[in-house]
Amino acid sequence: ITVFVPRDSAALSVGADAVAAAIRAEATRRDLPLRIVRNGSRGMLYLEPLVEVETAEGRVAYGPVTPADVPGLFDAGFLTGGEHALGHGLTEEIPYFKKQERLTFARCGIIDPLSVEDYRAHGGFRGLENALAMSQAEIVKAVTDSGLRGRGGAGFPTGIKWNTVMQAPADEKFVCCNADEGDSGTFADRMIIEGDPFCLIEGMTIAAIAVGATSGYVYMRSEYPHATATLRHAIKLAYDEGWLGDNIHGTNRTFHLDVRVGAGAYICGEETAMLESLEGKRGMVRAKPPLPALEGLFGKPTVVNNVLSLCSVPIILDKGGDYYRDFGVGRSRGTLPFQLAGNIKNGGIVEKAFGITLHELLYEYGGGTITGRPIRAVQVGGPLGAYLPPSQFDLPKDYEAFAAQEAMVGHGGIVVFDDSVDMAQQARFAMEFCVAESCGKCTPCRIGSTRGMETLDKIIAGKNVDANLDLLADLCDVMVDGSLCAMGGMTPYPVRSAVKHFPEDFRKKQHAVR
Ligand code: NAI
């Protein structure tokens, strides 16, 4: 009998280790043979710790389970899928899961993350095997044809980026994976590294073969110790099994991969600051051009891609660019693992093709707020993303449709707020965040954010509100036009959207005075 108890950080944070220990102890006490697999998360965070049992019909889910529930689960015969108040039936029939289109997260939560055998049994390394038999240009073409765009947020076409690196003449090239997942409400990078680390290793190796790189680094955020440990372990196994090193799968191809851990700066998720940090320097933004694709790590042509971009590559090389391209709308092809966070009843990962609306994500999957109060605003795309009111919840998830509304899809993070939120405070928070995280290289961001925070303080206090709102709008224009990178350049988006969609919150004191 096989029982699955996730080893994902989110599951661990709500007691998954204790649940696994309780199941082990109870099985011993009852003298029942049992194999416990510590899998990744299925992404239904509201059910964690989600315990699954393998049955002839498929896996049956129970959750959220506490150690105190374990004897009762045994009494109810959960090892054969018996009924229990915490039972949800077959995991894959749970509507939240069933309606998803899992391409990138296809294996996450299903396999043992640290078993190469399990990975292979679920289609792993098939994309790499295909890539090893293709020319560099053919691999790049498959990725270009798939329509895959950078999943870190900017949405730049991955195939075009790879083509630039492939064509750049150099004695050495690199592939760097940006796993400095700093956006508020995002956890997809962490979850796939913890639940399916070989997928990232495979995607990076394919990228390396495509562009002619021989080494690569994964830049992990320091707040992800479990993901870092899992990835390091997986890399060792991949070397042991000949999927990394000097003779990949007996083909004489070379790719060496290593992990570097950041030191907790949001700006190191900006690609050039990340490269500086990887070189052992302070994480400061570099001016572009030159693009990292031409002069990146140690001045060499470098592919810099987000975890989810690289994890989308194996399935593209396995099933073909057209297969991936068939999902999505307009110029937003494939799927995005959306992440529901904040004040939401059913938080977790929802991987769906582009084109899904916020409304579907928030209500059909998310189930509304956890407080039961109405949703008033959502911030989409991290701390630099716009706040959207319910009137815009029908907007399809599509890079261009969002950009037309001065909003962004970003890395797929959605943070939900109910009607108790004060949007003037949220606007102030955007400026405060920029004060804390600015690298300090350019004036509009370094100084502008502090002035923005002071101006918002005056508005919140009801002082010269009209004049200060004009000043704030002016400052936002300067930050957008004059900042070197997205940190200062996009901080105005949450501020402007809050003022535009929730103007009443900026005049609370003024009304009170009257
Ligand atoms: P960008 O638009 O300057 O560049 C996007 C990517 O395309 C970069 O890798 C760039 O080097 C590459 N590129 C651009 N032109 C190219 C060309 N001709 N050939 C080859 N490569 C080319 O955007 P940037 O500043 O890198 O990223 C900003 C985005 O980052 C924001 O939109 C935001 O959504 C996102 N972001 C993500 C965070 C996260 O935690 N994932 C945190 C903060 C921001």
Ligand code: SF4
């Ligand atoms: Fe640094 Fe801010 Fe300028 Fe970006 S916008 S380079 S974070 S000071």
